[in-house]
Amino acid sequence: AQSVAQPEDQVNVAEGNPLTVKCTYSVSGNPYLFWYVQYPNRGLQFLLKYITGDNLVKGSYGFEAEFNKSQTSFHLKKPSALVSDSALYFCAATDSWGKLQFGAGTQVVVTP
Amino acid sequence: DTAVSQTPKYLVTQMGNDKSIKCEQNLGHDTMYWYKQDSKKFLKIMFSYNNKELIINETVPNRFSPKSPDKAHLNLHINSLELGDSAVYFCASSQGPTGELFFGEGSRLTVL
Numbered sequence: 001a002q003s004v005a006q007p008e009d010q011v012n013v014a015e016g017n018p019l020t021v022k023c024t025y026s027v028s029g030n031p032y033l034f035w036y037v038q039y040p041n042r043g044l045q046f047l048l049k050y051i052t053g054d055n056l057v058k059g060s061y062g063f064e065a066e067f068n069k070s071q072t073s074f075h076l077k078k079p080s081a082l083v084s085d086s087a088l089y090f091c092a093a094t095d096s097w098g099k100l101q102f103g104a105g106t107q108v109v110v111t112p
Numbered sequence: 113d114t115a116v117s118q119t120p121k122y123l124v125t126q127m128g129n130d131k132s133i134k135c136e137q138n139l140g141h142d143t144m145y146w147y148k149q150d151s152k153k154f155l156k157i158m159f160s161y162n163n164k165e166l167i168i169n170e171t172v173p174n175r176f177s178p179k180s181p182d183k184a185h186l187n188l189h190i191n192s193l194e195l196g197d198s199a200v201y202f203c204a205s206s207q208g209p210t211g212e213l214f215f216g217e218g219s220r221l222t223v224l
Contacts, residue, residue: 032210034212034213036213036215038153041218042217042218043116043202043204043215043216043217043218044155044202044204044213044215045215046212046213046214049212051210088153090155094209094210096210097209098143098160098167098168098208098209098210099157099160099168099209100157100213102154102155102156104152104153104154105153105154105155
């Protein structure tokens with residue numbers, strides 16, 4: 001069975017500084033990896049995904065994520081955080097059967 | 113036009129009642145889902161339908177019954193509501209079981 005770990009409940013960063021949100025996964029076979037963002041009282045929004053190919057994936061709103069097979073990680077990054085990036089971020093993983101497993105979520109707080 | 117719409121947005125009801133939540137997507141996707149998000153923001157898949165066929169049925173009490181009349185609709189009926197059913201229920205859709213998910217805005221169910 002697949003599992004996803006987001007080791008940080010919350011990440012605090014000053015506006016303009018780089019932002020990293022960590023994710024590790026356990027999937028049998030080739031993983032399909034995703035990042036989603038949730039703003040208060042809203043549904044989740046897709047940011048980016050990795051299926052195959054380049055290890056560095058670029059997504060919406062200037063976010064990117066790096067797939068590292070040996071470390072089974074898929075950390076989300078943004079070079080320069082904005083206050084509007086403050087939200088709840090979810091990493092998710094599945095195998096080819098499509099039963100998507102979400103991490104527990106990481107609250108990102110960007111201070112001006 | 114809203115891509116994934118679910119109604120109602122809020123439901124407040126007494127224990128023991130029966131309630132339904134409706135979901136419609138206009139994205140032409142073939143796979144639809146119900147997720148439950150609890151008060152700690154954990155997301156758990158409940159059901160998934162692909163082309164109206166049930167493909168994922170997690171360990172959910174049989175008081176919960178999904179119905180997919182066609183590819184664009186997936187409704188959730190809950191019988192004999194209990195306090196522990198209080199949560200936000202999200203509908204989502206994707207193209208294929210490994211495509212990125214598009215979420216509705218959620219239906220907040222409160223059982224008194």
